[in-house]
Amino acid sequence: MSILIDENTRVVVQGLTGKEGSFHARQCMAYGTRIVAGVTPGKKGQEVDGVPVYNTVREACRAHAINTSLIFVPASFAADAIVEAADAELKVIVCITEGIPVLDMVRVLRYLDGKDCRLIGPNCPGLISPGKCKVGIMPGPIHRPGPIGVVSRSGTLTYEVVDQLTKAGLGQSTCVGIGGDPLIGSTFVDILKLFAADDDTGAVVMIGEIGGTAEEEAARYIKESFPKPVISYIAGRTAPPGKRMGHAGAIISGGQGTAAQKMETLRQHGIHVVENIGEIGTETLNAIR
Amino acid sequence: MSILIDENTRVVVQGLTGKEGSFHARQCMAYGTRIVAGVTPGKKGQEVDGVPVYNTVREACRAHAINTSLIFVPASFAADAIVEAADAELKVIVCITEGIPVLDMVRVLRYLDGKDCRLIGPNCPGLISPGKCKVGIMPGPIHRPGPIGVVSRSGTLTYEVVDQLTKAGLGQSTCVGIGGDPLIGSTFVDILKLFAADDDTGAVVMIGEIGGTAEEEAARYIKESFPKPVISYIAGRTAPPGKRMGHAGAIISGGQGTAAQKMETLRQHGIHVVENIGEIGTETLNAIR
Amino acid sequence: MAWAIKFNSDIAMKLHEYQAKVLLAREGVPVPPGEMAASPEEAGAVADKLGQGPFVVKAQIHAGGRGKGGGIKLAEDRGAVVETAQKIIGMNLVTPQTGPEGKLVRKVLVERAFPVEKEYYLAVTIDRSRARPVILASAAGGMDIEEIARSKPHLLIKEAIDPVVGLMPYQSRNLFFGLEMEPALGSAFTTLLGNFYRVLAAYDCSLAEINPLVVTRDKEILALDAKLDIDDNALFRHKELLEWREYENTWEEEAARYRLNYIRLDGTVGMMVNGAGMAMATMDAIALAGARPANFLDVGGGANAEAVANGFRLILSDERVKLVLINIFGGILRCDVLAEGVINAVSNLEIKVPIVVRLEGTNKDRGAELLAQSGLNFTVAGDMNEVISVIANSV
């Protein structure tokens, strides 16, 4: 098992004919992901590495069995693309695009309320179930199948962590980058609930960062009802207040949303917190032994 | 038992100080309904028959335990009033007001989607659980407690039916007027589901009329999963096509939504259909014997 | 879905084509240049203003199928416009939708005529079952939408609009690519669609329809014919549209003045009832008695004595009425108030037809007493079954 994506995942790539879209679709296919269609308005009839292109998601879904979308369209069209995918009743929507206006996301998230569909991102690397399926932009080769679920607000930092896990002999069930924006489709808690129900996930590594309260909410959920060990790292202990640290959501201010506070809260809720990013692989190994 | 309202119902009346609001609030209290507060903006501090008035529903809910709203505000303010009641987390909202613009109701119903709250109406007489509680404008004295659930798109026609039932010795568990508009908060199916779970309801009388497909949808639901006898009457067999018969929703056109078609569908789904409104009391008695 | 449209189109104030086009143009939907004319002279003046022909002269009545009845004519030049307007204005136009009695044409719309390459259907209305606006489009333009829905459902494209996000770009693309329009028209179509959709909310339309939407030989997109129905309940926020209100007949106009719910029917039993559902049930009961109602009249669940009096006078002034039935279930409307209203109404009138009264509910005894003391001659029916048998015996 794994969460959200596996051998049965069948993907449409929105924005397939773009530079990013075609590059990453190719990488995903090389990893074994079944990318069955692409969508770029006005480019129906074209192919990208043998994948047929359609004008609309609806058209693509009429021609193929599709359950997942991977979105690369530019920020100004991304809200539209997410709603288009949800309207076509795709169950997993992965939005890589960064820079979506927050008011667009307000409407998109309200639209998704109550719909049977899970949005991952935006502004995220996507997700991978090692050995089965990759729907994202992470480097495939650093991953190995195994018992660790990974969930993270960050991109490359997740690669760092996964690389260490793999080198420590700890493969991953699924790695999910939930994205660095203030408004995202799936929170730590949403993903933890899926890991809770996944028999193949034995422990979870959660990579947080400064800003917001997502880590604190996760801590409460974990203490109350998450049945597996959680190891966590929080980036940004030395970030100065009031500055935006790359991620739109990663800002601290007035003693709130600090890494120190988050780490303290996580520890209080029984979560193993790693101080030195260089040791997260070995510490995870020790923690779950 | 009964559905939606009973001895524990505690009502705020929105528009209490208006002519209609104060008149019907008085009637409801005379029937035994606990009306604990009223709302009219700018009239905080006034009283109507001992019921204190507040400026907002939120204020009223801070001062009293309230679970139900009864709305009499004019059509142009009614959408606002419904959303205000829902935002205050009232579980049952009864909107008597007629004449609400349909685009207002589009937004209201979308707003209510997924909320734990049941809207009855608009453009309806409200509801009554005889002997326990009346939250509406129907004449109380014609009702008797008993085993028949009544659900109807009509107002006075419901009184006619209830009167016959009472005279035939058949009391009512709860009578619900769902309203005559094309867009309403609760459909026949919504109310039937509640009656299905109510031990004190032994059979249901369903009063439909021309226009729409609510009766057909109810018929399918009843055949599939409603466990109690249903007796039905459909008004408007002689209504000419293309004319609006008083209720905004009661129009037939092009052979669709006709009474004949509805009656046929109901019969095909095992529902006892009464032809002559004058005999609905006696026919119900016969049908459930 | 298809007939939900029809329903909603009927709970509304209908606009004439020329009025609809004024509003569409105001929101940026391209329509042919043209103006309304109420006389052949005015029609000529419009042709002058438009410049070179050819023109089209279109009868303005509240019914479709005008072309089939001879209500839409091409006119090559100004002279032909005047001549055609002469013929159409004042004619009794019979179309499949007017019924055999037809409708009197009082106005025409004079427009420039365009050579058409392709016709489409485009509409937006409220989908009752989903409680959302829905855009309907078809490449089978010019056809009736119910006919398309019945015979070519695969040609009908539907886009339900979620009010959270409104009309989204992908939905415009679904429609555009679904209609298989030429790629070069993409931006013109998208703009038109956005403006057209905005009309729904701007004027609280229960139906907005462009049929046909055309692509001309010059690759322009135009709303060649248009229909807007305005939600009656929303007219309070569109007071400027009230001057366009027209009634089917003077009876309904008078009833509207009294805020009565009155519809003229073709039978002989004048009927006054409180509540719409009860009124329909009473019509059905009259039919069971072998008679037919002359009208539908709902004085309202909460009517007062004045409304009752007005309604009763309206019924009595109808010479087709051979019998009057008053059927009241007193709730808010008390039966004694009803009786007062009836007595007021007839105090100065000579009553020539039998009156059947059935009073039930609040204060029914007091009501019956008042009527009995008034000197009015009437028959009492105790319940709906008696109503039926009394009428059956009278006709």
Next chain:
Amino acid sequence: MAWAIKFNSDIAMKLHEYQAKVLLAREGVPVPPGEMAASPEEAGAVADKLGQGPFVVKAQIHAGGRGKGGGIKLAEDRGAVVETAQKIIGMNLVTPQTGPEGKLVRKVLVERAFPVEKEYYLAVTIDRSRARPVILASAAGGMDIEEIARSKPHLLIKEAIDPVVGLMPYQSRNLFFGLEMEPALGSAFTTLLGNFYRVLAAYDCSLAEINPLVVTRDKEILALDAKLDIDDNALFRHKELLEWREYENTWEEEAARYRLNYIRLDGTVGMMVNGAGMAMATMDAIALAGARPANFLDVGGGANAEAVANGFRLILSDERVKLVLINIFGGILRCDVLAEGVINAVSNLEIKVPIVVRLEGTNKDRGAELLAQSGLNFTVAGDMNEVISVIANSV
């Protein structure tokens, strides 16, 4: 809730008070008559235009607490306006929010001064946890909102806006009655609130704040001070606002030109990393090594050789930098591309500081090889632990 505001206010382009007031006035929110002046002469001209005093002269910097630092002064007449502007323009204004280094004042806002009866706080921002716009209001006007939230939470009224229905009338009433304003001000307040809320969507504000909103002695409601922060991500649809963009310092301005994510910090380790989370983690690692970063520089998860070269040059041009750390986890950005970028950047430069490189991920061997062949003098770190120990040994 309270600090969600602060967060969102920071992912944005900040406007000056005078700019915010231009936009508020455009949407119908009443502000005091006034104009920006960049010199004492201009300030005098504004006073002339405004007519009779008293006036107020307000320093325009991107920081609050200006009054405490002497950046806001009353001026009785034109002469006093010029004199005050003379003092304020060019001053280094230190407030609780500028930090001890203060900010240089280049412009002032000259306005008519009003006698104030009562002050309120009013803001709208995005509530992260509910993913909705939220209106915040308090009768404790003039105070900092975080201070109100901390010390007087009962005085903070919140109304979350559901995008399905927008700001509803009942929510205006909740705010109006909650603020206990005089009944006579109801309609003025409601209109102001509706217009103010519209500003959020009209300009994609992540924060719109009026503090204080005042009732004057003449019972007028006015936005006496205002703050608008524009969502960076939405600037593409507000191009007209881009001319108002200002940077904290020339470093960040130059980085923005290269589309690099650069923040100037106060340490000595120049740092180039790909990915924001990785950059933060690297800062933390530098701290563990006992050093401090001179900057935050994220070249982006998918950077190309040119971005790398630009970033590297930017770091090297900073004289405070005593050591450069390149920490790259190659994903999309391949390590060989990174190496090319670094080599390009330094081909014409003399390197005076030690360089530590850690390459991991895609094509890391090829990247290491390129760097080794380039003649560049650098230390290799194999993993994050080595990064820490190398830096610890160097400082």
